Amino acid sequence: MLDVKDLVVAYGQSQALHGISFSAATKETVAIMGRNGMGKTTLFKSLMGVLPIKSGEVRVAGQDISRSESYKRVAQGIAYVPQGRMIFPTLTVEENIQTGLENSVTRRIPEEIYALFPVLWEMRSRKGGNLSGGQQQQLAIARALVTNPKVLLLDEPTEGIQPSIIKDIAKALNEIRKLRDITIVVSEQVLSFAMDVADRLFVIEGGRLVHETARADTDVARIKSYLSV
Numbered sequence: 001m002l003d004v005k006d007l008v009v010a011y012g013q014s015q016a017l018h019g020i021s022f023s024a025a026t027k028e029t030v031a032i033m034g035r036n037g038m039g040k041t042t043l044f045k046s047l048m049g050v051l052p053i054k055s056g057e058v059r060v061a062g063q064d065i066s067r068s069e070s071y072k073r074v075a076q077g078i079a080y081v082p083q084g085r086m087i088f089p090t091l092t093v094e095e096n097i098q099t100g101l102e103n104s105v106t107r108r109i110p111e112e113i114y115a116l117f118p119v120l121w122e123m124r125s126r127k128g129g130n131l132s133g134g135q136q137q138q139l140a141i142a143r144a145l146v147t148n149p150k151v152l153l154l155d156e157p158t159e160g161i162q163p164s165i166i167k168d169i170a171k172a173l174n175e176i177r178k179l180r181d182i183t184i185v186v187s188e189q190v191l192s193f194a195m196d197v198a199d200r201l202f203v204i205e206g207g208r209l210v211h212e213t214a215r216a217d218t219d220v221a222r223i224k225s226y227l228s229v
């Protein structure tokens with residue numbers, strides 16, 4: 001479903017990604033693990049078209065999207081939950097989700113969304129800015145999901161979130177891929193969360209994927225050593 005090949009991205013003269021390649025299948029979740037500054041956000045921004053790529057290719061369901069404008073990529077089946085969530089603080093929960101429904105005539109929020117995140121139903125009339133960090137993260141995921149993506153990208157969804165809500169988010173992500181034909185790519189520093197949601201784990205270091213493992217074969221100590229400074 002998602003095929004990334006030899007992705008090279010630079011900030012001016014400084015190269016940040018040095019040829020990233022990986023694929024992820026429908027109904028598969030992969031985690032990209034790495035410390036701060038290793039290139040996770042750069043990877044996601046370039047997949048989404050927020051940052052231009054220098055060379056390489058990104059395919060979603062076989063279609064090369066790597067030269068498409070960011071807004072077009074949404075129609076081509078890719079959705080992005082950025083680091084820090086970026087919800088609209090002055091819009092209500094319901095209005096925030098509806099911003100993902102721009103192309104829908106009724107702008108009706110599917111029931112499935114509130115079934116996945118019951119807290120968003122309870123909070124639907126509250127302003128996004130009044131939600132806790134964990135609730136905002138669930139809101140950002142809901143907003144991305146209503147675009148019916150084939151590929152969902154989540155950049156460090158557990159950052160600054162309390163453990164009980166991290167469990168809720170893991171549960172929702174596992175439920176989503178059961179319900180939908182979707183590929184989920186999540187960047188993370190929290191190994192326990194990645195082990196809860198991902199079928200395969202990659203480690204990114206200095207803009208390169210340096211390690212890959214299936215969940216069942218994961219050498220936890222080895223991944224931890226990559227994540228510690």
Ligand SMILES: Nc1ncnc2c1ncn2[C@@H]1O[C@H](COP(=O)(O)OP(=O)(O)OP(=O)(O)O)[C@@H](O)[C@H]1O
Pocket residue numbers: 011014016034035036037038039040041042043083156
């Ligand atoms: N706007 C920018 N201009 C120049 N260099 C940048 C810019 N943004 C990021 N970088 C560099 O690119 C590299 C990768 O950064 P990136 O933000 O992708 O890492 P990350 O793994 O997502 O870390 P974090 O979790 O802190 O966001 C780092 O060396 C960083 O200094």
